[in-house]
Every structure is written in C-alpha cells, then in structure tokens.
Amino acid sequence: MSTSYRHWRIEREAEGLVWLWFDKADAGTNTLSAEALGEFDRVLTALEQAPPAGLIIASAKTAGFVAGADVREFSELDSAAGARALIERGWHIFNRLAGVSYPTLALIRGHCLGGGLELALACRYRVVVDEPVTKLALPEVMLGIVPGWGGMKRLPATIGPAAALDLMLTGKSVDAKKARRLGLADECVPPRVMDKAARTLVLSGRPRRALPFMHRLMNGPLKGLVAKKARAQVAARARSEHYPAPYAIIDTWLEHDGNALAAERQMATIFGSPTAKNLVRVFFLQERLKGFGKDCDFAARRVHVIGAGVMGGDIAAWCALRGMTVTLQDQSVERIAPAIARAAKLFDRKFRNDRRQARFALDRLIPDPQGHGASRADVIIEAIFEDLEAKRALFADLERRARPHAVLASNTSSLRLEDIAVALQDPARLVGIHFFNPVAMLPLVEVVSGARSDALMVRKAMAFVRGIDKLPLPVRSAPGFLVNAVLGPYMLAALRCVDEGIAAETIDAALEAFGMPIGPVELVDTVGLDIAMAAGKALTGGAADQPPRRLAELHGSGRLGRKSGEGFYRWIDGKAQKSTQGEIPAGLAERIIEPLLEATRRCVEEGVVDDGDLADAGVIFGTGFAPFTGGPMNYLRMRGADGEIPAIDGARIAPNH
C-alpha cells in the first residue's frame, strides 16, 4: 500500500483493521484543504485494492479532529465555477466514503467542524470522546455559505431534520454528551477507552442506527411543514437579502435532499455573494484579534478585581468561569454579595450539565473586602466609580502592594489613562482593559495604551484577554477609545431623530432592517440613560451641543431605561414594550449610520487603531455592527467602489442620498 501521503498516515492492525490518521502537514490544526482531500481520495482508492475489515479515521493532532475546510481556499468563491469545484470536491469524495463496502468509523476528540463533521457523517459510525474540548458543529452559515459536502443531506438523515436544521441554521455546536443524545454519535466515551470502543464498534457489524419513525416522517412527507417552520424562525433573525445562506440550506434540503450541486443557481448566488466574502473577511479579522498576545508567554492565573459593581462583578465572574483564581474587592462584603449571586447564576447557566464545574468556578471567585489578593495577583483590574481622584488614590496604594511584574489595569470608559497614571511612581505600568456590558455576551475587550504605557505591559494585557477567551483589540488612549467613540455619534443621531418626532419603534426598526442586532434607541435604554448622558458629555468634552431634549427630560425624571423599568420604552420582564413601528422614512437608517461610519474613519485617521481592518473588527465584535457588510470601513469601500451599495430592501440605492 502506498505510503506517500503528506497529510495522512495508514496503520494496519491485526484482524485487518485499518487506522487512518489525519495529520495535516505544516499545521497545528487539521483542515481539509484541496490537497488533503485529494490525498484522502487516493487513500480510498488504495484501500479498495485490499478492503480492510474496518476503517477508523482519527486525528493525530492534539488540537482536535478536523476544524473544517481550509478557509483560505475560499477565495475561489469569487467565481461560480470555483464555487462549484469547491462543493464538488467534498461532495463526491464523501459520497465515495459513504459507499465503501467495509465499515467505517470516525473517532472524534476535540473540535469536529464543518467539512470535518461532514466527513464523520459519511462514516457508518461515530464515537465521540467525552471531554470539554469536544465540539461538533456545521458553522458554514456563519461564513455565509452552506454545508455543501453532504452535511445538508446526512445530518437530517442522522438526527432528524428539526435538530439538524437548528444546528445548520445557527452554526451552534454540541458537546460530546449532547451529540450522543441527539444520535449524532453512536457512543460517547472517556479518553482512556476510546481506542478500544472504536475498535469494538467498527468490527461489531451493528446496523446503522435507524432514525425514529417521527423523524423519518419529518424527513419525508412532512418536510414542507418542517421547512416552513424553520423559514419563519430564520426570518425572525436574518433577512434573506443580507443572509441568503440559511434560506438556501432549507431549500436545498427540501427540494434536493441536501445536494447543493442540484441547486446550482442558488449556490452561485450564495457563494458569489458579497455576504459570503464579507463574512469570510470577518472570520479572518477574528483570527487576527486572536493572534494578539501570542508573542508573549505571560500566563495569568490570579486576578484581582476592585469594584464589585455592574462591571467589576461581571468581569470577576467571567475570569473565574475561564479558570482564573479571582479575588473580588469592594468597600464591604454586602457590596460584593450581589456580584457573587450573579456569578453563581452565570456558572449554573454555563455548566448546566456539570454541577461540579459550576461549584469549582464559584470556589475560584473569592470575596476579598480587605483587598489581600492584590499582592498576589498577576493582573489587577480596577472597576470602581468613574471618579478620577478615587482612582488615583487607589492606584497609588495598589502600586505599593502589587507584585513588580503584575499588570495594573483600569476599566475606565471616559477618564484619560494618562490622568490616572500620574498617581503612580512608574506611570508606564498602567494600561486600560476595557470590557463591555454585558461582559458575558460581548466578545471584544479594548486593550488601551496610554501615552506612556509600557509596550510589554500592553502585550501582557492582551495575552491575559486571550487567556479568558475574549478578543483583544489594541487601541490608543483617546476619548471613547474606538467602540464608544463610534457608538456615541450613532446614538446621538438616533436620539435627535426622536426629538424630531420620529417614533423610537420606527428608528429601531430601520436600523434592525439595516442589519444591526438591536436598534439604537433600545440600545440607549439598555446601556442606561445616565451612562448615555455621561458618555455624551465626555465625548464632546462637556461643551459643544445640548444633549438630545428627550434624553435630558427622561434622565431628569429618573427614567433611566431598562434598569429603572422605563426610559424611551417601558420595560417588562427585561423586554422593551414596543408599539407598531410605522412607516420607515426613506434614508432614515443611512442618516443614523452615517455618523458611525464617519467616526470610524476618523478613529483610523487619528490612529486610535492601527488600521481599517482593526477598526472593522472592533466595531463588529464590540457593537454587533451588521457583519454581512464586513464592517464600517469595508462598507465605505464597497460604497466607494461601485458607487452603489445594496440597499436595505434588496434594491440598489445611490450613495450620499
């Protein structure tokens, strides 16, 4: 048998069992590049000459099983022919794998994503290893494309269409236990018995698991109904002109039994769409953010957080969730208690299936009213009131007690880092680590360099942010940094529209139609009108224009938004009570977006971030700015390039209306 493979290794055992190890050359992670897939096809040809008693496909990488197709090759998406070739490649090879005469099994440990799961689905059996790192998903929809290598056919046939569509339309992942429960895996086993379990199952002759009767009906005569329901669910989240892929997944399953090649016209639209290109761009922007801090071997284990309020409490909880030992300081135990209670809820939610992990996380979060933890911490994060003198006094004291190499950071939103740093003997030690509210939801964290911040401290701060699984964005100290500097003018524009008499509902509907995850008026209510007022003052230096009239009125009467039960909307059970939205005036969304685009451009020009790509990454991951646009700078470019941009209603509109 040929052994001349770069990416695969064949091992024959007694009884004719063959192990096929995927070990992508020159890479830490297995991806199914054109070359790796081509070789896999050759492996199948070689095995045909002497069919094994059973074939087990496993990964030789510690990182995981297979992370998916090689996203770098997605540049082929530019042409219809390229897209077709990309789909054909995996579709045919995995059909071939599904059709071999001998039993096949995928042994899945760690991530098993996209094309990797499609490969596993083409095997007769799947064994998953029960570890937290094991995650199975078809996340293609997040890149604006579809699981064209058989996922749309085999996932519904394996776990039933309701669960399959849910996974494919959201891109979300399941862990090993859930995979077993869904029937996606035949067995879920601990690592120490995984090889034996795989050997036994592949040679067992056990018939393929049959789909329960109800699921067969749903994958047959009741398909139309299932599709209708799925379409309604997608429509509530994503508009087809912005995100065509989820709709195409439903149609391809419904009309072509998941064969993307048969839905050629639709595929050409999907794969050639600006959305797919822009979402692939967003994927690489995210990779770039993930790379920050990699050049630094700082591994924080102990974190000390001062201020157990809205932010400090949630920052501390997040750090404990991610495995750090955290001490949380405030002026009294009573002030710390609510934060601990919130944290307990977060841990319960995150570790729903593992009570022990939830308890360990809570054990790692230590109330520390005296602040003893400061002298042992690797990272100290200050999140007390927005008061310059209080912060100065705190840092002067902290500097004396902190370990010499510990990172000293402030979470301030509006104070100048340089103004706080004057209280330090060594002002270079201070950096900003600026989280967003709610901490558990927003992936971005701005890492702020002040004029005198030490570059090594900044790198350490970024490594820490990666260590708690957030995306660090390096920014320079400037009012509002990046995210608030672009959100401020955007929210201001929306509130000026309110003052003109346009209903909040209409404004929010216009921006949601543009692709924002939440309308700007609802956002102001969520952030809190007190914070919006303060942010407005800070961004304009306290001078400039009057604040929006309605904002000032509501604020003056103590209606602070969601937290007080009323702001621009009335809030019941955490939901804004909206009346009908009314007709959206032409150009309304563009008028409110324009200041955001302008502010982003200014931040790039002024060097708040190093380049336009980082600005796009920050605005997308920090505000949820419509990802299908590829970010504000990309949006401006697209608009400039062809003089026209896709309009909200799918028609074309001229720029600068």
Ligand code: NAI
């Ligand atoms: P908060 O008012 O909810 O909490 C502040 C906490 O700090 C209080 O529990 C208070 O008892 C405690 N505190 C005050 N002085 C202290 C001291 N000397 N020692 C120990 N504890 C002390 O405030 P919030 O909203 O959490 O903001 C904290 C910081 O985070 C501020 O700098 C703010 O600019 C920043 N920030 C706030 C965001 C938000 O959406 N609320 C978002 C991002 C940053």
